[in-house]
Amino acid sequence: MQDKHFVPFTKEMKKQGYTILVPNMLGTHFKLAEKVVRSHGYNVEVLDTSGPQVIETGLRYTHNDACYPAMFVVGQFMDALNSGKYDPHKTALMMYQTGGGCRASNYISLIRKALKKAGMEYIPVISFSLGVEKHPGFKVTVPLIYELLYAIFYGDLIMSLANEVRPCEINIGDADRLTERLTQELGDELGAGKNIRHSQIRKNYRMIVQKFAEIPIVKRDAVKVGVVGEIFVKYSALANNHLQRFLEKEGAEVIMPGLMDFLCYCMFNACEDRGLFGSNAYLYPIYKMLYKFMCRSKDEISKIITENSDFRGWTPFPEIAGMAEGYISTGVKMGEGWLLTAEMVELSSIGCKNIVCAQPFGCLPNHICGKGMMQRLNEKNPDVNIVAIDYDASASRVNQENRLKLMLFNANRVFKSVVHNDNDDMVA
Ligand code: SF4
Structure with missing residues (x-):
């Protein structure tokens, strides 16, 4: 059903060169994507705003029980619109929509509500999706x-x-x-x-x-620390209080699962739905083709890495999906769903035993697939050291960093004893 506040992005708006604002999540990926979308005739701009005013603005325009990533995205948009840098009558907003139950589908209504509250409901919010909403001026x-x-x-x-x-x-x-x-x-x-x-x-x-x-x-x-969790707080340095920078400053090597895995997960789920519920009949061949293409591409890149360097290769996605078995069903796909659990198992399998699970405070699906799986993970992999860190507007950074330091302290202790034992074995 179409959102009652829906405003279409028209062909006329595209011709007039409307600025299309996109929230930022991953610097390198989004900068590359920005250039691609521009080359298709859209005047798109990835927001690179930072600072506490982003979340403060988000809090002003959303109900305080909205989830943290949602507040953040709304805050980034409204902060940009209120900055005076953009003419609101020549600006549109864009948000990706996966069609699932998490924010990736439902943010759009929150953004439209915030625009209404600010008296800017005439601004179109474009859904970047495979057919969730249609805009005549924007074609995927x-x-x-x-x-x-x-x-x-x-x-x-x-x-x-x-x-x-x-x-x-x-x-x-x-x-x-x-x-x-x-x-x-x-x-x-x-x-x-x-x-x-x-x-x-x-x-x-x-x-x-x-x-x-x-x-x-x-x-x-260096102690290897993997980062998993809800996609936005995992990747966005602004949302996770520069988690990666902090871990690296403390001497760790950070292993961040790629965005490609998340996309494979979305396509995998869409195909799985066909088998479980008989849905997606029309789009199923496209999902299947994209899934195969992404899996093949991941394997191709991994082969190039291992054949041309000493860098670590990547685990094929179907293997990652198989790692969920014995922990959680691949039918659990709300939020990051089974992928969150499977990524932790995969990190452990490649020797990365220290894991930070970053999640928005109160995010039920990710708590179930992240924190909720910790006991089972520890039973099957006793050497895994996982810490779940909650992020939200009022969470204390000092508290988060203290918990990370404690995890690193334990990690370093284990790491030194392993290196020490290895050296002893070599001498013997
Ligand atoms: S699943 Fe988590 S991240 Fe997604 S909308 Fe719900 S609370 Fe937010």
């Missing part, structure tokens, strides 16, 4: 989907390699500088509006791996 075409997927693949590859290099780099900042440069160059290529051949994409994957492998490093053992 096949080339746009493919180019966005390539932006995400590049983003995941860059993020994964940068995270592996950063704790060992000799010249501090090398990995970040390379990330910045590659994002710019690959974004320009994707945004040039030409059809990019797959051979060129493969060449770029190899080039990315090679560039990161050339960064001078000093081999050092």
Whole structure:
């Protein structure tokens, strides 16, 4: 049923060059995606606002029982609109909608409510989705989907390699500088509006791996910490109080599962629904094709990584899905659902025994699939050290960081005893 506050984004608005604002979540991925969408004729801008006013504004325009990521997104939009930088009569907002039960589908109504409260209900809110809502001025075409997927693949590859290099780099900042440069160059290529051949994409994957492998490093053992959780608080540095920066400052190597896995999860679920409920008959072939394409692409990138460097390869997605077995059904797909549990099992399987589970305070689905699975995980993997951190507007940063420090203290103690025992074995 169509939202009663629905305002369509028309072809006329596109022609007039309306600015389309998009909330930020993952720097590299979203910068690449911005260039892709621009090359399709949309004047899109990914917001890079930061500071406490974002959540303060979110609190002003949403009910205080709305979930933290929802408040954050509303805050980012309303903060931008109130800044005076944009003409509200020539601005539209865009939000992704997965069609599931979590905020990724329901934010749009909250954003429209906030606009109404601010007297700006005439601003269109575009749903970026496979057919959840239709806007005559914005079309999700096949080339746009493919180019966005390539932006995400590049983003995941860059993020994964940068995270592996950063704790060992000799010249501090090398990995970040390379990330910045590659994002710019690959974004320009994707945004040039030409059809990019797959051979060129493969060449770029190899080039990315090679560039990161050339960064001078000093081999050092760092405690590996995986980050899982609700997608927004997991990735958004603004929402998680710069969790990754904090862990790296404390000497850890952060392993962040890629965005590609989340997209595979969405497609996997859509296909699963067909079997479980007989739904998605019309879109099922598209979901299946996209799922296969993403799984193949992930394997292809992983092969390029392992064949051309000493960096860690990636676990194939069907294997990750299989890891949920014995813990949770793959029919549990509200929020991050079974993927959250499966990612923790996968991290443990690759030797990353310390895990931060980042979740919005009061987010029931993610508490069930994250915190709720901890006991079972510990029973089956006694060496896993998991800490669940809640994020919300009133959560104390000091408290969050103290809990992380405690987790790192235990992690370092175990890590040192393992290294010590290994050395003793070598001497013997
Ligand atoms: S599942 Fe969690 S993140 Fe999603 S809308 Fe509910 S509370 Fe928010």
